[in-house]
Amino acid sequence: MRVPWFSKGFTRSISCPILDDQVEDGQEIARTKSPPPFYNAFEFISSMSSGFDLSNLFENKRKSGSLFTSKCSGSTIMATLETVAKTFNFRVVWSKGYKLKMEGESEGRKGKLAVTAEVYEVAPEVAVVEFSKAAGDTLEYKKFCEEDARPALKDIVWSWQGENNCQS
């Protein structure tokens, strides 16, 4: 039985908009056997909280998040990430369990941009996805996260790190 979710002031769908059984993935069977690795409460707090993020003292504009929460299953998230990679002409270099690495096709300013994504579980149906740059130019990485990945992932994103913190 699914626990109903709701977010203050927003109407979000009750469950993951992408039905899990619509996802076809070779690793599906392997993933359903075990959930994503546990993301403990301290990890969750230190990654998601803007109050603990002192880099804000140094930045002039709001930092783009490289971490988001999702209500979807780990398998759905992984499949969606792989789709996003293909959409933006990124080759999935490897994908194992709940971690994948994608590499851009074209050479950027500092070589090909490579991005890793890892899925963790905070609680059943509460996942955290962390992006990090594996290779390439930082500005290109930020641009990819903000302009390409972010809109493409909106169906599975519950909340981005650092968002909603300007409301009092």
Added chain:
Amino acid sequence: MGCFPSKTRKHTPGYEEPTVLASETSFTVSEVEALFQLFRKLSSSIIDDGLINKEELQLALFRNRNKKNLFADRIFDLFDVKRNGVIEFGEFVRSLSIFHPDAPVSDKIEFAFRLYDLRQTGFIERDELKEMVVALLHESDLILSEDYIELIVDKTYTDADAKGDGRIDREEWKEFVSKNPSLIKNMTLPYLKDITLAFPSFVLQSEVQDFEM
């Protein structure tokens, strides 16, 4: 050194000389001078008094002076070493030193422990952890059922409370961090290594300017 005799320079309480601070922290003298530029910017944002008050910290972290936040409160309380309700320059530099990439990891582990020990009992109690999870969800504008919050706290506690006595002590925390080093990633600010580029300080300029109250 300097163009003015030191007795004509008035500094706000808590100001310490860059040379002194550099000798006692992970920063070089020019890094401390650069931090002074940052400090001036932050401490004058609401009240131009050379001190960072709670609202000025909230403004700097959230771009919203009225944003109340448990985690920012903890940061403020730990930086305000003298507990006089304001962060002075010396306190600012000494506290930020712990976030320097070259600062000892043991200092970072200790600072993180004190951050999470909300009521400073010397232990991270279960209800403190729960309070923080609830605060985080509130900050992110998310609502989770009580059951799920309990689940998250329980599972974390099982991992961290090795002795099973219902609270996390310093020893257990150190052990937990050594198994999960990413737990203290927010305790390192790479920016601090390039601070002189972000806030160029001109030695003569900072010595010449009076910090007037």
